[in-house]
Amino acid sequence: MTAGNVAVATGDTKMNNATYVRYEILRTFRNRRFLIFSLGFPVVLLLTIGGANQHKLIGSIPFPLYYMTGMAGFGTMMAIISSGARISSERQVGWTRQLRITPLRTRVYFEAKVLCGYLMALLTLVVMYAVGSALGVRLDARQWLVMTLLILVALVPFAVLGILAGHLLKPDSMGPAIGGVVTLFALLGGSWGPLSTGKTYVDIVRLLPSYWLAQASRVAFGGSEWPPVEAWIVIAVWTGVLVRLAVRVYRRDTARV
Amino acid sequence: MGKETSASAGIVLSGLAKSYGPVKAVRGIDLTITPGETVALLGPNGAGKSTTIDMILGLAQPNAGRVTVFGMPPATAVASGRIGGMLQTGSLVEYLTVRELVEMVASMYPHPLDVHQVLEATGTSAFAGQRTTGLSGGQTQRVRFALALVANPDLLVLDEPTAALDVEARRDFWSSMRSVAQRGKTVLFATHYLEEADAYADRIVLMARGRVIADGPSTEIKAKVGGRTIRATLPGVDGSALEALPGVTAVDRRGEAVVLSCGDSDAALRALLATYPVARDIEVRGAGLEEAFIQLVGDDEEMEEVEGS
Numbered sequence: 184m185t186a187g188n189v190a191v192a193t194g195d196t197k198m199n200n201a202t203y204v205r206y207e208i209l210r211t212f213r214n215r216r217f218l219i220f221s222l223g224f225p226v227v228l229l230l231t232i233g234g235a236n237q238h239k240l241i242g243s244i245p246f247p248l249y250y251m252t253g254m255a256g257f258g259t260m261m262a263i264i265s266s267g268a269r270i271s272s273e274r275q276v277g278w279t280r281q282l283r284i285t286p287l288r289t290r291v292y293f294e295a296k297v298l299c300g301y302l303m304a305l306l307t308l309v310v311m312y313a314v315g316s317a318l319g320v321r322l323d324a325r326q327w328l329v330m331t332l333l334i335l336v337a338l339v340p341f342a343v344l345g346i347l348a349g350h351l352l353k354p355d356s357m358g359p360a361i362g363g364v365v366t367l368f369a370l371l372g373g374s375w376g377p378l379s380t381g382k383t384y385v386d387i388v389r390l391l392p393s394y395w396l397a398q399a400s401r402v403a404f405g406g407s408e409w410p411p412v413e414a415w416i417v418i419a420v421w422t423g424v425l426v427r428l429a430v431r432v433y434r435r436d437t438a439r440v
Numbered sequence: 441m442g443k444e445t446s447a448s449a450g451i452v453l454s455g456l457a458k459s460y461g462p463v464k465a466v467r468g469i470d471l472t473i474t475p476g477e478t479v480a481l482l483g484p485n486g487a488g489k490s491t492t493i494d495m496i497l498g499l500a501q502p503n504a505g506r507v508t509v510f511g512m513p514p515a516t517a518v519a520s521g522r523i524g525g526m527l528q529t530g531s532l533v534e535y536l537t538v539r540e541l542v543e544m545v546a547s548m549y550p551h552p553l554d555v556h557q558v559l560e561a562t563g564t565s566a567f568a569g570q571r572t573t574g575l576s577g578g579q580t581q582r583v584r585f586a587l588a589l590v591a592n593p594d595l596l597v598l599d600e601p602t603a604a605l606d607v608e609a610r611r612d613f614w615s616s617m618r619s620v621a622q623r624g625k626t627v628l629f630a631t632h633y634l635e636e637a638d639a640y641a642d643r644i645v646l647m648a649r650g651r652v653i654a655d656g657p658s659t660e661i662k663a664k665v666g667g668r669t670i671r672a673t674l675p676g677v678d679g680s681a682l683e684a685l686p687g688v689t690a691v692d693r694r695g696e697a698v699v700l701s702c703g704d705s706d707a708a709l710r711a712l713l714a715t716y717p718v719a720r721d722i723e724v725r726g727a728g729l730e731e732a733f734i735q736l737v738g739d740d741e742e743m744e745e746v747e748g749s
Contacts, residue, residue, distance in 0.1 A: 202547030210535040277530025281584075284497045284518055284525040285591070287548045438501070 200291045204298065211266065211299040221265055222307055225258035229314050237318055241376070244404050248322075251315030252400035253374040255334060258311060259304040260396065261365050263338050266300030267345020268361055272354040274436070283437070296349075297342045304338055322403055329408050333399035337414075340392045340421035341368075347429040350436050368393035389413065392421045450475040450595065450626045451496060455505030457650075458491050465491040467650035468505070473626060475510075475594070480641035481630040482661070488650040489630040490528055493599045496628070497525050509595060517595070521549040524593030526584050528600045528630075532572035538583050539568040546590045553592045562586040562616050578609040585613065598629040602636065614640055638662045668705035670712065673697050673721040685711040697721075 212218065229251060236246040273279050282292060308331055312320075322330075344364075352360055370378065372393025378384070388394045395414040402408050451473040458466040466488040473479050481489045494500035495507050498514030509517035517523050532541060542559060546552035559565040564582050567575065575583065581604060588596060601617075602610040618640065631637050637644045637658065644661040646654035654661055667689070674682075679691045682698060687708030690701040702708045705724055712719055 199547060203544055206536060206540060206544040209540070210533070213535040273533060276533070277527065278533045280499065280527060281525075281530050281587070283499060284523065284527070285545060285548045286519050286521045286550070288519075 200287075200295075203287060203291065204295045207295040207299055208302060211303060217265060217269075218303075221262045221303060222258065222310060225254040225261070225307065226310060226314060229254045229311060229318075233315070233318050245319065247315055247318035248320045248403060249376070251311055251318070251320055252330070252403055253369075253376070253397065255308055255311045255400065256337075256372070256374045256393070256396045257365065257369040258307040259334060259338055260341050260368060260393065261361070262303035262307045263297075263300035263342045264345035264348065264361055264365060266303055267296050267342060268348045268352070268357050270296060270346060270349025271352055271357055274350070275354055289433075293346060296346060300342050300345060301335065301338070304335070308334065326403050329402045330400045333402070333410065334396060337392060337396035337399050337418060340418060340425055341396075343422055343425040343429055347425055347432060350429065350432040369397075373397040390417060392418055449473075449508075450477065450510060451628070452508045453492070453496070453505065456492070456495060456502050456507060457504040458488075458495060458500060458502050460491075464650055466495070466502075469647075469650075469652055471645060471652060471655070473628060475626050476624050477643060478627040478641050479629075479643045479645060480637035480658075481628065481647055482632065482634065482637040482644050483630075483647035484632055486649070487647040489647055490599055491650075492647070493525075493597055493628070493630055497523065497597060521551070521591060522594045523597060524588040524591035524595070525597045526588040526599065526601050528603065530584070532575070532580060532583060534573050535571070537569050537571055538564055538575070538586075541572055541583065542568075542586050542590050545587045549591045549593075551592050553590050555590060558586050558590045561619065562589060563612065577604050578606070581605060581609070581613065582616075585617070593625070595626045595628065598627070600630050600632070602631070602633075610636075634662065634665060667726075668702050669725050670700040670702060670705060670709055671697060671721075671723045671725070672700075672712065672719040674716055674719045677716060682712075685715065687711065 229247075233247045233250040233254075236250070239246040241249050270279065279292075283289075312327065348357070348360065348364075368391065369375065371388050372391050372395075373388065374393065374397050395410065395417055398410065398414065449472055451471070453469050453471040456466055456469040456471075457464070469488075469492060481492065483489050491500060495502050496509065496514060498518050507514055510522060512520070512522075514523075536544065539555065539559065542564075543555050546555050546558075556565075559568045562582050562585050564579070564586050567579060572580075572583065581601065585598075585601060588598065598617075602613050605613060614636070629641070638661075641658055643656065644654075644658050645652055646661055646665065654664055673696050675696045677698070679693055679698070682688060682691045682700060685700070685708055687702050687704035687706070688700045689703050692699040692701070700708060700712070709722070709724060712722075
């Protein structure tokens, strides 16, 4: 082999992020462990608990519908945080350092992570809706759509939280940390039903983004479509604060290594 | 090759220094590398080679001094795709095949090389369809080289590319490196093997304790650090008499044995045997790089003391 054998690739010589993003998506969906843990847990819960209580009502709401929306919130939160958290292992093996000496922009790296998280969240929703439908959940098209869109919006702070975790934690501690944080957020936010209806308690949990994630599906219970201003503020403030923290941690991280 | 103007100079380091806490990793380096040169950064562990390379790549910010690469700050040169790098440590990202990974990295650069041909040239095509997990150390290293190469950069920076490899893999690596990378590209690699630096670089920059202690054509540096020692059992002979032998630069007595550091070991050995036929258990060895460094750094430290006083 001689030097002359290696030619500059012809045709596509323009830098494009499409290839990078495509391979990032491919990597996400090839990660079976990630898929199974992220999807499997809420599916099993919905099938077993939702199935066992298929014909019960909570107030006037069918139990499977109630439980499906709770699991949708929990499952999507898990999916989107996990996607950002994968940065942790990429840091550990030195891959992020390797990327820093390529022209790939940091922004694109993070955007791809968020995009993959959203694709996983969408997949989770589709599976949850399918299982829910199999258990007898019936909604009209508009209700499905509004619920889905509001869930995706309420996930924004959790996407950032995942990226933050990816910079703060080691891969070894990531599993338990994510499991704990997601469960806590879901529990307090009311994904499994409100823990308490006391006024003080509700006033406090209304400050959590997971509360509004759980509320995103109230349209399915016959509630209003448009969330109150308070919801948008809570989501925006959490997002803003987490972005600031993530930027700070990222800067500290890149300055050190 | 145009010289010394910042635009035409390949890499210019001036007064470059970097500390990590109390550790002074790099203590003031001035270095100019012209485009097309192949330069080895040679030095023992802890010499500051990796820190210097990290600053050239923009991974670390200097505490003092500056770096320009083709007249640009490192970050700009990296963003424009003119630098390809192989870092000392790091493994590959999971869930892709070797080919997919090389394609992914190629897509980040403005003028990448043809992926298929890079796989051929780096000896990775045989396992290009395999996932990156489960490759051997040598295979991983080749893939990492392919990632640096596919960038088709003007400057190729390799930080101890063969550190993890056995002798044979090391030879293979350099032969593919030579066939591919030396087409008017500027190449900078770090190593702690004198033979590697000598065989593959036009110029050797010798580093120790965060400083450049010698810089010149490979042959010159090799002569400087590549001297030999003669060890012999020779009781009762005065050290200064031995030092007077031709080719001997220094004498160290260790009990019954003497160790002669030699500029010309052939001449020294002939003279030794002619003058002292009783000398026995004779060994001639290439002076280890470490020994040469200790000597050179020793000189350096003395100078420092003089400066300091």
